[in-house]
Amino acid sequence: MAIFTYTPEDVEKKPSSAVSTKKSPQTTHTPEELEAFFNSTQKEKTDRKxxxxxxxxxxxxxxRDGKLQEAHLEESIGEDGKRxxxxxxxxxxxxxxxxKKENRNARVKKRKKYDAAKKKLKSVRxxxxxxxxxxxxExxxxxxKVSRSVKLN
Incomplete structure (x- = not known):
């Protein structure tokens, strides 16, 4: 926490409120500029599509002509002439x-493995x-006939 001390000269220079009353300059655009910008972005988007x-x-x-490999090579050559x-x-x-998709996520793989192990265990006991x-x-x-008690000596 910062503590500020003011001298009497500072108090005279500054307004009574500590908050600045100055507004930040905002740039306003004319409707024509905004429309031109919008149209240019729309044109770029349609050109890309x-x-x-x-x-x-x-x-x-x-x-169809069996020349897919050649067409691919032509467009992949860079400015320096190298592919x-x-x-x-x-x-x-x-x-x-x-x-498999489940093997790409280790957590999911272990969860599936655990479920499979539980199913196997149910068949054993x-x-x-x-x-x-x-x-x-009961x-x-x-x-x-059956006695399952444990005898204590």
Missing amino acids: QARVDAHKLATLAA AIGYQIMKNKGLTARR AVYTGQQGPYSG LTGISK
């Missing part, structure tokens, strides 16, 4: 196999799932 449509048409024609690197070289993935509803007695009955 048209360029994509034209490139798609050229690619489909080249694929630009492609996506595969840039990402350096090599011959990686396609992975009885798993307590908690009491379902009110107690309804469902299988009590056998007189």
Whole structure:
């Protein structure tokens, strides 16, 4: 927390309120300028879309004629005359196999693995799932022949 001390000269120079009454200068644009700016951005947007449509048409024609590789090489040459690197070289993935979506997220993969392990465990032995509803007695009955008590000496 900063503490400011004022001398009598400072009090005389400054207005009574500490807040400045000066407004920041705002630039106002004329409606013609705003309309020109809006039109230029709209034109850029339509030009980009048209360029994509034209490139798609050229690619489909080249694929139909079997010259897709040549068309791709022509457009990928940079200003210095060298061919630009492609996506595969840039990402350096090599011959990686396609992975399932759940294997790409480690947390989801472990959760699915845990669920599968719980299902396997249910087939091996009885798993307590908690009491379902009110107690309804011994469902299988009590056998007189079986004794499961532990003898204490």
